[in-house]
Amino acid sequence: MKPPPFEYYNPTTVDEALSLLAEHGYDAKPLAGGQSLIPIMNFRLAQPAVLVDLNNISELSYIQPDEGGGLRLGAMTRHHQVEHDPLIAERAPLIFEAMPMIATSQIRSRGTFGGSIAHADPSAELVAVSVALGGRFRLRSQSGEREAAASEFFLGMFATLLEPQELLVEATFPAMPARTGWALMEVARRPHDFALVGVAAVLSLDDQDRCQDTRIVFLSVGDGPVTAHHAAEVLRGQAPTPELMRAAAETAAADDIDPSSDIHASAAYRRHLVKVLTRQALELAFERAKL
């Protein structure tokens, strides 16, 4: 269980990294925290001929406020930095709450925000959370830059819009509107394990306590982040009474997901968890939105 040989490059600027990726194309992979890529290489499930290490590119590591009340995160910002950052706690509390659920402290020391997004594991908290928060990603290659909404970026199991010669350079999150509540609920064997099922909910109320906008996104129930459109429709324009939130949760479990069975949980159990967790998440998000 040792990684196969590869050529190693250690650029210090984004431009340098992009020119290496352009040169080596499909043979190359960027190396961020390595907390997903290196285990995969140790198992020889991936054998990239070239690794472009991003760890010495300091311009990719930052957490900054934007003028609109949102924030911007450089792709190489590490999980443990995000976990302790007061600006994240203030402006993106859903991200803040997700951090301790992501692996153990030793893995959060190295793992990065951008790596988690680019890897697109359907069980990754930050993937679901980014969609629920209406995040956007900046992608750059030698030929230019483009932006994608989180809701369009994830294409399936470990698949995204990223081209081999492209880097994810930044994630941005808009300010949460007033009277918005959030919740992240999951069931995992241990708090930091990959969840059997998780749900991120963001709920905005109008001035009469009716649901103006609801985003419910699941992790670990499909090939990517799964958005509960039917459940959101149940809540739209309505006062979120306990009965209505229960109905929305039931709709989510029945109509919004198509989970599969694996060694960790059966499809039926996942469906059950979706129902319970969605209701709990909506209740908490509603409580927080009212404050």
Place this chain on the structure above:
Amino acid sequence: MSDLYQLSITVNDTEYQRAIEPRILLSDFLRHDLDLTGTHVGCEHGVCGACTVLFDGHPIRSCLMFAVQADGHHIQTVEGLGSPDNLHVIQKAFWDAHGVQCGFCTPGILMTLVPFLENNPDPDEAAIRQAISGNLCRCTGYQNIAEAVKLAAESMRT
């Protein structure tokens, strides 16, 4: 074989220069190139925690980093903690509270605890269990490890 990479790394305050292949994991580099076999290797995919060392003060999995990435950085391993006749406070507490059976998991747990106890001088049981939850132990059932951490925290405070 790919090209050798010239590496300069500080481990337990000693600087080492070596020429290595980029694919060498930090865990293997410590054990095979530097003969620092206190760092153990269990799973090589980040799950067991036996290979935990400090990288610039932060706990990391040395099986999930290439040694070339540690070029210019500081690593601390269990060998830098104490010696048989001069145990570190945490090692002493593991001895006194019987927190060690076969000892395979112990170096990883000790290295996890060094920064944890620095930042949490008076942790409760739940915080302790959370802190060591990334380190598997097949022998102790964790009870005496948790006791040892409490004892260590107490000794470090006084």
